[in-house]
Every structure is written in structure tokens, then in C-alpha cells.
Amino acid sequence: xxxxxxxxxxxxxxxxxxxxxxxxxxxxxxxxxxxxxxxxxxxxxxxxxxxxxxxxxxxxxxxxxxxxxxxxxxxxxxxxxxxxxxxxxxxxxxxxxxxxxxxxxxxxxxxxxxxxxxxxxxxxxxxxxxxxxxxxxxxxxxxxxxxxxxxxxxxxxxxxxxxxxxxxxxxxxxxxxxxxxxxxxxxxxxxxxxxxxxxxxxxxxxxxxxxxxxxxxxxxxxxxxxxxxxxxxxxxxxxxxxxxxxxxxxxxxxxxxxxxxxxxxxxxxxxxxxxxxxxxxxxxxxxxxxxxxxxxxxx
Numbered sequence: 001x002x003x004x005x006x007x008x009x010x011x012x013x014x015x016x017x018x019x020x021x022x023x024x025x026x027x028x029x030x031x032x033x034x035x036x037x038x039x040x041x042x043x044x045x046x047x048x049x050x051x052x053x054x055x056x057x058x059x060x061x062x063x064x065x066x067x068x069x070x071x072x073x074x075x076x077x078x079x080x081x082x083x084x085x086x087x088x089x090x091x092x093x094x095x096x097x098x099x100x101x102x103x104x105x106x107x108x109x110x111x112x113x114x115x116x117x118x119x120x121x122x123x124x125x126x127x128x129x130x131x132x133x134x135x136x137x138x139x140x141x142x143x144x145x146x147x148x149x150x151x152x153x154x155x156x157x158x159x160x161x162x163x164x165x166x167x168x169x170x171x172x173x174x175x176x177x178x179x180x181x182x183x184x185x186x187x188x189x190x191x192x193x194x195x196x197x198x199x200x201x202x203x204x205x206x207x208x209x210x211x212x213x214x215x216x217x218x219x220x221x222x223x224x225x226x227x228x229x230x231x232x233x234x235x236x237x238x239x240x241x242x243x244x245x246x247x248x249x250x251x252x253x254x255x256x257x258x259x260x261x262x263x264x265x266x267x268x269x270x271x272x273x274x275x276x277x278x279x280x281x282x283x284x285x286x287x288x289x290x291x292x293x294x295x296x297x298x299x
Contacts, residue, residue, distance in 0.1 A: 040292045041070045047288060048072070051281065056271040060194040061289055064205055064263055069292075074194040077171055078269045081246025082118065082143045083253050084190040086200060087172045089218055091160040092136055092151055093210035103133040107150055115179045118247075119144030140221035140244060145178035152177055167203065169196040194267040197255045201242075201265050205257055222256060230254040231266065233283030235290050252278035258286065260294040 040061065048057050060074035095101045106129045114122040121130070121144050135151055138144040152160070157174050164172040171193040176183035183189075200209075207215040222242035231254045232241050243256020252275055255267035268285050270278035 039069075040289065043288055043292070044070055044072075044285065047284065052273060052277075054272040055277075055281070057268065057281065057285075058194050059266070059268040059285065060198050061264060061266045062198055062202075064202060064257070064265060066199075066202060069264075070289075071195070074198075075171075077173075077191040077193055078253070078271070079248055079251045080172075080190040080192040081248045081251055081253055082148075082178075083192055083197060083244050083246035083255050083267075083269075084172065084174055085139050085143065085148055086197065086204075086222075086244050086255070087160055087164055087169075087174060087192075088148060088151055088155070089136055089140060089221065090200065090204070090209050091155050091163045092132070093214040093218060094163055095155055095159075096132075096214060097210045101132060101154060103131065103136070105132050106130065107132065107135060107154075113146055113150055115145050115149055115177075117145040117179045118142065119146050119148075121146040137221055137224070141224045141226055143227065143245065149177045149179075164196075164200075167200065167209070169200055171196040172200065192253075192255075192267075192269075194255075194269065197267045198265045201255060201257055201267075205242075205265075225256075229279045230282040231256060231258065231268070231286035233279065234287035239290065247275065249275075252282060254282050254286075258290060258293070260290055262293045264289065264293045 051057070058073040058076055058078050059070060060068065061070040062068045092101065096103055109121065109124055109126060109128040109130060111126050116122065119138065119142050121138060132154070135147040139147040139151060152174070160174045164170060171191065173191045175190050176188050203209050204215050204218050209215060219242050222244060223240060225243055225245065227245040230245050230252065231243055232239070235241070235258070240259040241256050243254055246253040251269055251271045253267070253269040257263060257265050266286065266289055268282045270281050273281070
């Protein structure tokens with residue numbers, strides 16, 4: 001309550017101005033409260049609407065139980081970049097489950113294994129021994145393309161796609177290995193949808209693929225992702241996020257689980273704008289969602 005008794009000593013003109021000031025302060029407080037409580041979709045729509053012309057944003061935001069808060073072009077196939085590595089890791093763990101592959105098995109690195117792009121294994125000496133577990137970890141933590149291609153060779157590209165179909169996620173498509181410029185020139189690419197990559201992340205979180213222990217390993221790798229230029233960019237450093245990023249010259253993406261007071265699943269893919277700008281857009285979207293879900297009251 002605002003006490004006005006002390007204002008009676010003011011002149012009528014000053015009293016009128018003071019009352020007007022109090023009115024507008026109260027009005028501003030009410031407007032702020034309304035803005036803080038508006039739906040997440042409204043806040044994100046307002047942010048996305050002011051982006052430069054030609055910017056394409058595909059995203060889906062949902063609870064770990066599957067309640068959708070925002071869905072924007074979430075069923076559209078977009079170039080996956082390295083986000084597809086979540087699917088590859090899932091199939092690897094399914095084959096570990098049935099003892100077709102063992103994480104302790106070793107691979108001897110060959111010159112023909114090495115490829116460009118992200119990662120560090122291409123700098124290792126030929127003949128270096130790497131366990132399957134280390135290859136899987138580097139595939140996720142450093143987005144290592146050499147490690148990824150070795151794992152694809154071991155599990156089989158079609159096996160990854162068949163697994164996604166069995167999980168009712170046919171939009172997650174591994175159509176080529178990493179850095180296959182010949183395939184790219186022919187128009188062959190890997191694809192995801194925001195809706196389906198979110199669904200896969202929820203299955204992993206709920207331990208509904210492979211085994212609970214192997215799901216925990218997947219989550220650990222996702223939590224160790226060293227790329228913090230997208231969803232984590234504007235979040236407090238202590239916020240945990242299990243995610244996988246992806247980058248091509250024409251798309252920047254990130255998909256993961258952000259552990260706030262109310263954890264949520266989010267995937268964002270941005271096209272039609274420079275990579276640094278796309279990274280800032282994904283970071284801002286992550287920040288807006290974090291602030292929404294981290295409120296003490298139920299969204």
C-alpha cells in the first residue's frame with residue numbers, strides 16, 4: 001500500500017504531479033508483472049519477429065514429460081550437421097547392449113580414417129590405439145569427425161536409420177559420413193527435425209534406449225560438450241546442459257536438456273544468417289527459455 005498522508009502538505013499542482021508519478025510507476029509494475037507471466041511462445045515470437053529478414057528459425061521447447069511450450073517449424077527437416085551424432089551414439093549403445101560391440105574394444109587409427117573439420121584425432125599418429133568408449137566420447141565432447149566416421153563404419157549407417165525408425169523417429173536421417181564433400185555435391189545430407197531430436201533426448205533422459213547405465217553414459221558425454229557458444233552462451237556458468245551442437249556454413253544448431261529448477265528439452269536450428277549471429281540467436285533463445293522455466297512458480 002502507498003501512504004499518501006504526507007503529500008497533503010504539497011501544493012495542489014505538486015500533489016497532482018506526484019499522484020501522476022505514482023500512478024505510472026504502479027502501471028509499469030503491473031505491465032512488468034504481466035510480461036513476466038506471459039506465455040513463453042509470446043516472448044519467443046516477439047524476439048524472433050525482430051530478427052533480420054531471411055533468418056529461419058526452427059525450434060521446439062518442451063518439458064521432460066513431453067508437454068510442448070513452443071513449436072516453430074518443428075516438423076520441418078533441416079540439415080543436421082553434428083546434431084545427428086546423438087542418433088549415432090544411440091545406435092552404438094544399442095549394439096553395446098547386445099554385446100555386438102564392446103566399449104573396451106580398441107581401434108587402431110589408420111591414415112585413411114582421418115578426416116577434416118572438428119576434432120583432434122586427425123592429429124594423432126597413425127597406429128594410435130583408441131577404445132570405442134574414447135571414440136564415442138570425443139565424438140560428442142569435441143564433435144570429432146574422425147571418431148564419428150569410425151563409429152559409423154563399425155555400427156553401420158543403415159543400422160542407425162533403422163534404429164531411428166524403430167523409435168518412431170524417421171526424420172532423424174544419417175545419409176552420409178562426416179565431411180563427405182562428394183556426397184554433399186550430389187545433394188546428399190543428414191537431416192533432423194526439432195520435434196524428433198527432442199523426442200530422442202527425452203528417451204535418453206528416461207533411460208528408454210539401450211540400458212539405464214548406457215543412457216547415463218550418453219548423458220555424461222552430452223554434459224561434457226565443450227562447445228558453449230550456442231545454448232549455454234548466456235546461461236549462468238553453473239547451469240548444467242546436456243547437449244550436442246552442429247555447424248555447417250548454412251546452419252547452426254543445438255539440441256539438449258537444460259537443467260533448471262524445472263528441466264526442459266530444447267532444440268534450435270538457425271539458417272539464413274552468419275554463424276556468429278546464429279550463435280547469438282540460439283543463445284538468446286536459450287536464455288529466454290531458461291528464465292521462463294527457472295521461475296519459482298510453475299510456468
